[in-house]
Amino acid sequence: MNGNALPAPPRGPAGPTAGWWRMLHVAALLLAASLSPAAWTRATRRAVADQVCLTALRTLPWFTLLSGLLSLVLVHIVVVTAQSYGLTQFALGTVIRVLVVELLPLAAALFVALHGGLADAAPAADAEDETPAVTGAIPRALLAQVVARAVAVVALATLAGGIALLLAYLGVYGFTPWGIAAFTRTVGQVFDPIVLMSLGLKTALFAVAVATVPAACDPERAADARAGEAAAGATLHATVRLFAVLIAVETLSLVAEFF
Amino acid sequence: MKKPNIPIPHAEFKAAALVAGTAALIVAFVLYVLSARGFFEDTQRLVLVTDNSEGIRSGMDLSFSGFPVGRVNRVELADDGNVRILIDVPTKDARWLRESSVFTLERSLVGDTRLRAFSAILADPPLADGAERPVLRGDAGEQIPQVMAAAKALLENLERMTAADAPLNAALGHLQSVTARMQGRYGALAGVLGSDDNAQKVIAAIDRSNALLAKADARLFGAGGVVDGSQAAVAELHGLLREVRDSLRRVDAILADAQVVAASARGASADLGALRSEVEASVRKAGRLIDEINAKWPFARDTEIKLP
Numbered sequence: 380m381n382g383n384a385l386p387a388p389p390r391g392p393a394g395p396t397a398g399w400w401r402m403l404h405v406a407a408l409l410l411a412a413s414l415s416p417a418a419w420t421r422a423t424r425r426a427v428a429d430q431v432c433l434t435a436l437r438t439l440p441w442f443t444l445l446s447g448l449l450s451l452v453l454v455h456i457v458v459v460t461a462q463s464y465g466l467t468q469f470a471l472g473t474v475i476r477v478l479v480v481e482l483l484p485l486a487a488a489l490f491v492a493l494h495g496g497l498a499d500a501a502p503a504a505d506a507e508d509e510t511p512a513v514t515g516a517i518p519r520a521l522l523a524q525v526v527a528r529a530v531a532v533v534a535l536a537t538l539a540g541g542i543a544l545l546l547a548y549l550g551v552y553g554f555t556p557w558g559i560a561a562f563t564r565t566v567g568q569v570f571d572p573i574v575l576m577s578l579g580l581k582t583a584l585f586a587v588a589v590a591t592v593p594a595a596c597d598p599e600r601a602a603d604a605r606a607g608e609a610a611a612g613a614t615l616h617a618t619v620r621l622f623a624v625l626i627a628v629e630t631l632s633l634v635a636e637f638f
Numbered sequence: 639m640k641k642p643n644i645p646i647p648h649a650e651f652k653a654a655a656l657v658a659g660t661a662a663l664i665v666a667f668v669l670y671v672l673s674a675r676g677f678f679e680d681t682q683r684l685v686l687v688t689d690n691s692e693g694i695r696s697g698m699d700l701s702f703s704g705f706p707v708g709r710v711n712r713v714e715l716a717d718d719g720n721v722r723i724l725i726d727v728p729t730k731d732a733r734w735l736r737e738s739s740v741f742t743l744e745r746s747l748v749g750d751t752r753l754r755a756f757s758a759i760l761a762d763p764p765l766a767d768g769a770e771r772p773v774l775r776g777d778a779g780e781q782i783p784q785v786m787a788a789a790k791a792l793l794e795n796l797e798r799m800t801a802a803d804a805p806l807n808a809a810l811g812h813l814q815s816v817t818a819r820m821q822g823r824y825g826a827l828a829g830v831l832g833s834d835d836n837a838q839k840v841i842a843a844i845d846r847s848n849a850l851l852a853k854a855d856a857r858l859f860g861a862g863g864v865v866d867g868s869q870a871a872v873a874e875l876h877g878l879l880r881e882v883r884d885s886l887r888r889v890d891a892i893l894a895d896a897q898v899v900a901a902s903a904r905g906a907s908a909d910l911g912a913l914r915s916e917v918e919a920s921v922r923k924a925g926r927l928i929d930e931i932n933a934k935w936p937f938a939r940d941t942e943i944k945l946p
Contacts, residue, residue, distance in 0.1 A: 424650065425650065428646075428653035428654075431649075431652075431653035431656060431657070432649045432652050435653075436653075436656060530660070533664075534657075537664055537667075538660070538663065540667070541663055564674065564699070564706055566670070566671060566674045567671060567673075567697070567709075568698070570671040570674070570675070571697050
């Protein structure tokens with residue numbers, strides 16, 4: 380356990396419900412601290428910038444490459460299948476729905492969560508970073524990492540969505556400008572207000588979950604470690620909770636879009 | 639994640655660029671979507687009225703000649719129970735919709751419902767803003783129950799036709815027995831006549847007819863046959879006719895003589911007329927002479943009539 384992490388909240392009654400409640404409590408604290416203007420001192424901004432560069436910019440090329448390949452393969456599969464069934468007019472809408480709306484935001488969240496390393500949910504301590512960003516509250520390093528993870532998820536999902544749209548256009552119409560009108564029309568049909576709001580809200584919730592859940596599980600992990608529990612098991616515990624939250628958010632977005 | 643030991647150069651600038659770029663992409667995408675949905679276009683309202691809104695959803699296109707010229711804004715239920723489809727038509731595309739335009743709602747078994755506009759007379763006045771038009775519906779799905787009912791009736795008929803006691807089945811059985819008989823020794827004749835025995839009788843009758851014809855041919859056209867006798871009779875008749883012709887020629891001469899005799903008799907008849915006149919004159923003279931004798935005779939009867 381890192382010495383600069385959040386002080387472990389008082390342990391209430393044991394059980395899964397209490398654990399979830401503590402996690403939500405700490406996550407809310409982290410979110411509130413991130414949005415607090417008083418926390419954004421120059422040192423904090425510097426730390427956040429460093430973490431953004433470490434978390435987002437380093438993962439951006441790899442994720443862009445992988446999401447591009449995934450988009451290319453899926454676009455080709457959908458377009459060829461639609462052509463074979465004579466349903467070409469639905470290929471573009473299907474690709475946009477599957478890739479941009481559903482797969483890529485989830486992929487971005489998982490990529491950031493896994494690439495960042497759930498075991499290192501809180502950064503290593505040093506004398507400077509142990510200084511709380513807000514007096515009596517969140518250490519600066521932890522705050523920087525939370526913000527950096529959230530920024531990384533949004534940036535990766537946005538860039539991957541843009542690349543997927545470009546590849547979908549090229550996959551359906553090829554290198555010609557004459558499909559732009561039809562493409563724009565299809566995009567307008569897919570992204571109705573509900574889908575657009577759902578996509579934005581889902582990406583934001585993914586970002587919040589990836590940023591806060593591992594860090595919020597950290598005090599518990601510390602307590603568990605003190606109790607003699609293996610650290611690896613606690614990391615797995617945080618991973619399961621993060622995946623559960625991501626799946627819950629995805630399910631809610633699907634409910635909002637299709638029901 | 640481990641904290642970097644080496645400071646990242648221009649970290650704040652890079653982070654700011656990433657955040658700014660991401661925000662710019664998001665704003666551009668939202669503007670693009672709003673533009674794609676016609677948020678920045680001048681539109682006019684078209685209301686289509688129908689009795690069923692199945693398949694109609696907000697955002698779907700109204701197409702003209704395959705090109706989208708409008709977009710469904712919302713669908714609402716009117717007080718009279720009809721469905722009102724509110725469509726936003728961009729002003730630049732409104733010229734394709736005229737007062738005489740016809741609107742159709744087509745539902746296919748696979749794929750989206752389609753709203754279409756047909757403007758046969760583009761010289762008609764343009765459709766006014768807020769105009770209400772009925773929609774002609776063509777629903778392939780609605781035909782399914784009718785098709786299923788017809789198919790069911792057809793299958794029932796087929797089942798009746800193919801039942802064990804069905805007339806068609808019996809007819810096919812009869813046909814099978816006929817064709818089976820036709821495969822026998824006497825072929826189609828046995829199939830038509832019902833059995834080989836009957837066919838054998840017919841063939842025997844034909845054989846007897848052939849024998850009879852052979853005998854008749856011998857009797858008719860053979861040496862000393864009927865034809866030869868007939869030819870002799872004809873020759874004899876020919877001689878007889880010649881004799882008759884000669885006889886007639888002689889009769890003709892006799893008739894000519896008779897004609898001459900008749901002419902002589904007609905002259906003699908004229909002389910007899912004069913003779914008759916003379917005889918009648920003599921008789922009248924003799925009568926007058928007798929009258930005179932009687933008048934002079936003493937035994938003459940008193941012919942005087944005495945009046946009282």
